[in-house]
Amino acid sequence: MTAETSQTLDRGLRVLKLLADTDHGLTVTELSGKLGVNRTVVYRLLATLEQHALVRRDLGGRARVGLGVLRLGRQVHPLVREAALPALRSLAEDIGATAHLTLVDGTEALAVAVVEPTWTDYHVAYRAGFRHPLERGAAGKAILAARRSPAPDPGYTLTHGELEAGASGAAAPLLGVTGVEGSVGVVMLTDAVPERVGRRVMEAAREVADALR
Secondary structure, eight states, rough: OOOOOOOHHHHHHHHHHHHHSSSSSSSSSHHHHHHTSSSHHHHHHHHHHHHSSEEEEOOOEEEEEEEHHHHTHHHHHHHHHHHHHHHHHHHEEEEEEEEEEEEEEETEEEEEEOOOOOSSSOOOOTTTTTTEEESSSSSHHHHHHHHHHHHHHOOOEESSSSSTTTTTEEEEESSSTTOEEEEEEEEEEEESSOHHHHHHHHHHHHHHHHHHO
């Protein structure tokens, strides 16, 4: 800690990060051990975070992330979209296909940014706000592949006709971006996606990840 930072705020943020990394919540004792502070400090931190609905405690006393975090999260999409647009524009123009950034929203994949190429006679129409199950389409499957893969880079995912008849998709997951789970991809009217498209999508995903770090 430096003179310009707040120890209390730092600890509160660390509490939120710890709770965000667990599905079953944490007790006061567990948080105390992880933070290296006494239980009284943890009780005060949780009480303050509860007042802002950022933390909730169940009947068993385990603390979990609260619904107030969702209200903050709604403001993240525009920031992520803005950071991703340069890489998406370059990808769309280079490949001549509609490029998109997709993020996880619960059990669904949500397109938060879409860029269409300017020079093609026709391309697949795709809109920001489009949702689909993670188990369908290249964007969602790329995210699931990253969850399952022990490798540092799971590569790219190809699909055909899963979201729109006659359309193929290629997508690669965003890697190494804390708090953001998503993928970058293209959708095009073709029966088979050329190999260079997959490599280019992976490159664009790395560019977006770098912009978000």
